[in-house]
Structure formats: structure tokens, C-alpha cells
Amino acid sequence: MHAVDRQKPVFRFAPSPNGFLHLGHALSALINQDMAERAGGRLLLRIEDIDQTRCRPEFVHEIFRDLAWLGLEWEEPVRHQSNHVEAYQAALSKLEALDLLYPAFLTRGEVKARVAASEAAGRPWPRDPDGAPLYPPDDRNRSPAERTQLLDGGLRHAIRLDMAKALALVGQSLESPLTWQEDGDGETGTIPADPAAWGDVILSRSDAPSSYHLSVVVDDAAQGVTHVVRGLDLFHATAVHRLLQVLLGLPQPLYHHHRLVPGHDGRKLSKSEGATGLATLRAAGASPADIRAMLGF
Template structure:
């Protein structure tokens, strides 16, 4: 693993938060809510607000979208220190984490494609049997290749067989000997606050890397938060359940545990969260229409919200 702080957040005097958009589209009002809550929290507590570019999906990331992120945040009056951490420049950090998990014998190469795995699940469900699904609704990976002999795994990889590296969830949980918890200070989907018991098993054997994708969101965000000494993760309620996976990875890799604050989402007229893929109005388009930064913050519901007590 790369060098990271091993102190707990109580030992870190400076609150540090991050806003971490992906440059695969333009920012919308939902992004503004998260960015402003993070930025204002740091400002109130005399802390540090970091901008991170989550461009690990290099096939979809575009430099023009990264430039637009910088422009939109600056227009809103948000500043950040340089340099900006770009995931695409730190693949070695994620590979180091994967190496540690391999040493613990907690990863296995999964050779089934998504379509093959889905077909197998559909076949099982067609018989009337139920099949577990993760909190996002996706079926758990069947895991047929979890117990392949080492020689067979090596042969297939040497032959160039496409594969992902998946976490053996049962093995990972077996050696813990403790209940994983996190401190929640936000607005969980059901109003959860305080000590939250993580449930990583609900996610099954999560993929942590693919042959053409050096790290999953779960792995990259966990490693990045540790390297950047993030003390408080402030993000949307839609990532509340994913925190269970992140807590497990923190425990397995010996990484510090930040506090979490999951905030409510900005919804459209149908009650769905705003999304780039659904054509949510971009900040750039609103700016072109003459909407002011104050108006955008009002639309994001953050005109008067503060998460931290102002510093003296």
C-alpha cells in the first residue's frame, strides 16, 4: 500500500473533505448540493476542501468536462488547493491495494462476463428460486469460479481470458472477528445517525478491478480517502449502503476511518435523483440562461444549510 496516515480522525486537527466528480458529463444542481456542503463545512471549521477528479474510467472521461467542472465551481465561488488528485495518475496506488488483498488470499479472478452471470441468475430464478441482490438491485455474482484450482486460474489468465478481480466476501468476513461500524452524522435514507453497523455481505463478491479497468469505485474511493487524509466524507444518500463495502476495505487494508455524512438528494419532478444520463440541466446551461450562483444554490437547497459550527 502507498504511505497513508494511520491515525484516527480524532487525532487529525484539520477537518478535510473532498468533492469528487467524474468528468464524464456536465455538473448539475445535484452536484452543487454536495460540493457546497463540503466546501462550507471546511470553511466553517477552518478545514481543507479538496477537489478530486474521479477519472478512472478513462474511456468516458473527457478533458473538456474536467475544464467545465473547474469553471462551474469557480463561478459558484468555490476554491480549492492545487494540485488536484486525478485517479488516472495513481493507478499504482490501487494496484498496491489489490496486491495486499491478494496476499491475504481474498481476491479471485472471475471469468464470467456480465451477460453470462446474468443469464445464469435468470436460469436459476426461472425455476422459482430466489437469488440475492445487492442494495442497488444488481444480482450477486454467481461465484462459480471462486474455487477454481490455482493452476487453472493461472492458465486462463496466461491465455488472455477476460476477467475481473472479485473480493471473496465470505473469506473476507470470516477473519474479521468484529462488527464493522461507522459514525454517521448526516441523513441516512431512513434517518439513520450515530453508530451504523456495516453489512458488506449484502453486496456479494464485489468486483474491485477488471482487466481494462484498474480499480472499481469502491476500491479507488477508499484508497483515495486514506491517502488524502479525508476526515469527513460528505456525499449523497445514494451511497449510504456502499459505505459497508468501504468499511470492509478499510479494515482489511488497515486504513483510517473517516466520519460519514450522507445528505439528501436533489430530486426531479418525478421524484428521481438528478442524473447526467437523464439529461438534468447543467450548471453551464443555467449560467447561459442568466441564472445566478445564489439562484443555483437555492435550487440545490443549500442556501442556508451548514453542517459544521463556525470556527472561532
């Protein structure tokens, strides 16, 4: 094995093994590979399998197979999120020590009913950039005694970030507004970050020890990632990631959010659309060169 040059730019492709890879994944993987080659950098592969209720080992095997077929080469060892739960718990503990977390007990059904009642009464409910309703303030406003009683009763809960407190703390520590550097297919340059648009985001659940938002920033820092290259669907989520990076004292990578591959309905591809799956296309006789041509390389 060759010695790793820690001074080179570091890129990563980080799929979740909750389904088969499709053309959208191929686009992101190939863009990462091409950008890493042009920059003389390194390409890492990360398996984002923190959600053990949806991720399956057989999909991990297929990810390796599909990427090798496409011609990708990556450094070993591959980081599997399921092997680094302690790192995410350490990050949560740091945020807890800053008094920025609270247990959230409302179920999805309860939140849905609250939103429906509000909108039926003509009161629009605030929503995040993805269109999901923001979490109600009930649990954030509970007294310590109430929280303790509910926790002692064994009520299932998630852990959420108190966004207002977090932004106040960051505002005290930064001399300038929160931003990130972007050179992707949409807006470019210095992008103002608006984490408040996401409300009190989940950082941990009873069925997953870390959320995507938390694990991705911890992983990128642990792996020395300097360039985050991913789809435009995650553009606005970068605001949350920048906030967490500042709170946890983690380095800021450069960001490149690339175009998406639309499905038959015009939306981004889903893993449920089997016709665009790499294994399906390969079985139908497509070559890696065909895949690149389909994606406009």
C-alpha cells in the same frame, strides 16, 4: 501558497468527469464547502477519472469552470485518480497477499442469463442494496489449476474480493462488529456495516485498474480526508469501504450522507438530464445565488 494545516478537518468533493455537473453535484459540492467552513477545515477537489473508457478531458475542464462559477475554492494540486494507478495496484497486491482476491471470468451476459433462468424457475436471485444481482460463485470455487488455465488462455477477467474470506479475516482482527460513524440526513450514530450484502465486489477490471470501492478508500487515506460528505445513494456502499479500510490498515473517516436532488421521475438526477446541468442553467441566466436557492440553502 499558504502552508497547509494538517491538523484541520479535511473534506473533499470528488466528481467523475464522465458528463457535465448538474444540480445534484452542486448540492454535494456546496454542502462540502459549507461544512468545511463551519468546521474551520480544508476543502479538496479530486477528479475520479480512473475509468478511462468513460471519462474525458473536456469534462474535467467544465468541472473546474462550474465549481469556480459556484464560488468554490479548493487546495492545489487537484488529485487525479489516473495519476495514481500504482497506489491502487499496491492495495490490490496487499489484498492478494492475504489470499482475498480471485479472477472472475463470467461476462455480464452470462450472469444475466443465469439470473434470468433462476428467477424463471421460481428461485429468487440475491441482489445487492442497489438491486444488482450478486455474482455467482463459479469463479470463486474454481481450483487453482482451472484459474491458471483460463488466465494462460488470455481470457478477459475482473478481480473480485472473496467476501466470505475477507469478513472472516476482519472478524478475527476486530474486537467489535464492523461499523461507521454517521451524522447525515438518514440514519445517524453508529451504523452497523454489512459488506456481505454486496457479495464479491469488483476491485479491478480489464478496462479500469481500480474500482470505485478500492480507489475511493485509497484516495481518502492518501489525502488525509477526515470527513466524507456525499449523497445518500452511497450510504450502503460505506459498508464495503469500511471493510477495505480495515483490511488495508487505513484510517476511518466520519461520514455524512446528504439528501439527493430528485429528477422529473423522482429518482436521483442523472448527467443525461441536460435541463439540470449547471452549464445549461448558467447559459439561461441563473446566478450562483439562484443555484443555492434552488437547492434550499
